[in-house]
Amino acid sequence: MIADQTKWNERHAGRTGHHPADTYLLKMQHHLKPGRLLDIASGRGRNGLHLAKSGYDVLAVDISNIGLEAIQDAANLNNLNIKTLLLDLDHPQALMSDGPFDNVIIINFKPLKNLLDLMPDLLVAGGKLLWCSFNELQIDVSGFNPDKALYPAEFVSHFKKLNLIDYCRFEDASGHRDGYLFERNSV
Numbered sequence: 001m002i003a004d005q006t007k008w009n010e011r012h013a014g015r016t017g018h019h020p021a022d023t024y025l026l027k028m029q030h031h032l033k034p035g036r037l038l039d040i041a042s043g044r045g046r047n048g049l050h051l052a053k054s055g056y057d058v059l060a061v062d063i064s065n066i067g068l069e070a071i072q073d074a075a076n077l078n079n080l081n082i083k084t085l086l087l088d089l090d091h092p093q094a095l096m097s098d099g100p101f102d103n104v105i106i107i108n109f110k111p112l113k114n115l116l117d118l119m120p121d122l123l124v125a126g127g128k129l130l131w132c133s134f135n136e137l138q139i140d141v142s143g144f145n146p147d148k149a150l151y152p153a154e155f156v157s158h159f160k161k162l163n164l165i166d167y168c169r170f171e172d173a174s175g176h177r178d179g180y181l182f183e184r185n186s187v
């Protein structure tokens with residue numbers, strides 16, 4: 001959506017440098033499978049850059065060309081293996097031609113159903129989906145958009161072809177969050 005692109009380009013353009021990688025990602029990173037990794041809604045790339053430094057072959061996807069340029073500049077400077085793809089994830093079908101991946105990460109973003117439906121087919125057998133975003137407790141704290149919040153155990157039983165490895169609710173410096181880790185089954 002053009003409105004999303006304008007909004008996020010403005011936000012990303014006002015920033016420099018990169019924040020540390022996400023706390024849930026850092027905690028659960030040892031579960032990830034070596035190899036290819038898709039960073040969904042990658043922003044300015046703090047997570048994808050961290051994982052590329054750890055040896056992953058990263059595809060970063062976002063609607064913000066400004067965010068993707070920040071990733072590509074940092075990747076070039078540090079000689080990291082990151083490709084970028086400018087895509088409106090409300091229309092995610094184009095992702096299928098780049099898959100399958102060994103891992104998908106989604107940090108601080110709630111995909112629409114059409115993208116969630118693609119998750120099993122975006123992953124190899126044994127591949128991991130690591131997802132962490134703000135939950136409904138953040139609505140009162142900061143006016144977080146209720147449509148973009150995660151609700152208690154909302155996706156615990158959602159995916160037929162993904163087995164749940166971890167689900168947790170926690171609070172970190174950024175706010176109230178829910179974290180999920182799934183593994184693609186072999187069926």
Ligand SMILES: C[S@@+](CC[C@H](N)C(=O)[O-])C[C@H]1O[C@@H](n2cnc3c(N)ncnc32)[C@H](O)[C@@H]1O
Nearest residue numbers: 004008041042043062063064088089090107108
């Ligand atoms: C809160 S930021 C999270 C960025 C990154 N995952 C992180 O943790 O730093 C949300 C990101 O989602 C992206 N985004 C929002 N709507 C999108 C859409 N429809 N398609 C693709 N990306 C979108 C924004 O451009 C922004 O970079």
